[in-house]
Amino acid sequence: MTKSSGRGNIFIVSAPSGAGKTTLCKRLIGTMDKLKTSVSFTTRKPRDGEVRGEDYFFVTERKFRSMIAAGEFVEWAEVHGNLYGTSRKRLEKVINDGYDVILDIDTQGARQIRNTFENGVFIFILPPSMTVLRERLEKRMSNTREDMERRLARAVEEIREYKMYDYVIVNDLLRSSIRKFESIITAERQRSSNKDSAWIEKNIIRR
Numbered sequence: 001m002t003k004s005s006g007r008g009n010i011f012i013v014s015a016p017s018g019a020g021k022t023t024l025c026k027r028l029i030g031t032m033d034k035l036k037t038s039v040s041f042t043t044r045k046p047r048d049g050e051v052r053g054e055d056y057f058f059v060t061e062r063k064f065r066s067m068i069a070a071g072e073f074v075e076w077a078e079v080h081g082n083l084y085g086t087s088r089k090r091l092e093k094v095i096n097d098g099y100d101v102i103l104d105i106d107t108q109g110a111r112q113i114r115n116t117f118e119n120g121v122f123i124f125i126l127p128p129s130m131t132v133l134r135e136r137l138e139k140r141m142s143n144t145r146e147d148m149e150r151r152l153a154r155a156v157e158e159i160r161e162y163k164m165y166d167y168v169i170v171n172d173l174l175r176s177s178i179r180k181f182e183s184i185i186t187a188e189r190q191r192s193s194n195k196d197s198a199w200i201e202k203n204i205i206r207r
C-alpha cells in the first residue's frame, strides 16, 4: 500500500567525507525495495571505479554553470573546490514514480532542500572519532594529501551542523549502522501521512 499521493519520500543524508555515507547508502539501495539514490551532477573528476551516470554525471564547469542559469538544480553547492548539484527534473521523476529517494548531499545543499521540501527526512552520519575519519580517508586512498587535509578541516565545520538533522547515526560497526539506517526508513514509511487513506477505507473500513 503506497500513500494517497503516490509520491515517494526524500531522505537527505549528509556526513563529513570519509564517514561512510556512500557505503551505507549503497548497501541500503541493494537491500530495501522502492528506494533509489539521486545521481548528482559534479565538476569533480571521476575516481577509479566510478561509473558515469551511476555514481555521478561528470560535467565541465561551463556546462554546470549553464545548468545553474537555467534553474535546473533543486540545490547546488561548491564542496572541496568542486561543484555538485541535484537535478530538479530527475528528482521529481523518481518521487513521482513512487520511489523513496536518498539525496547524498552536503550540509549547504541540505539547507536548501529544507526550504523546498518540508517533508524531507534529514539524517546525519558521524564517524566514531576524528582519528577513525582520517584512517578511513587514508584507506580510500582516492584523494591527494592536500585534498585529504582540506576534507578533514571541512569535516569539523560540517559536524557542527548535525542539529539541523532529524536523525544522527554514529557509523562505528557497519552492520549496526545499516540496521539503524534501515529502521529510520522503515519507521518513516509507517507514518499515517504515508498511508493510502482510500485503500484503508475500501479494504478495511468498508469491508
Ligand code: ADP
Residues within 6 Å of the ligand: 015, 016, 017, 018, 019, 020, 021, 022, 023, 024, 136, 137, 139, 140, 171, 172, 173, 174, 175, 177
Ligand atoms: P563517504 O561516502 O562518507 O565519503 P565512504 O563510504 O567512501 O565514505 O567510506 C570511506 C571508507 O571507510 C571506505 O573505505 C569504506 O569502506 C570505509 N568504511 C565505511 N563505513 C565503515 C565502517 N562502519 N567501518 C569501517 N570502515 C568503514
Ligand code: 5GP
Residues within 6 Å of the ligand: 014, 015, 016, 017, 040, 041, 044, 075, 076, 077, 079, 080, 084, 085, 086, 104, 105, 106, 108, 109, 110
Ligand atoms: P565526493 O567528492 O566525496 O563524492 O563528495 C563530496 C561531498 O559532496 C559529499 O559530502 C557529498 O555528499 C557532496 N555531494 C554529492 N553530490 C551532491 C549534490 O548534488 N549536492 C550537494 N550539495 N552536495 C553533494
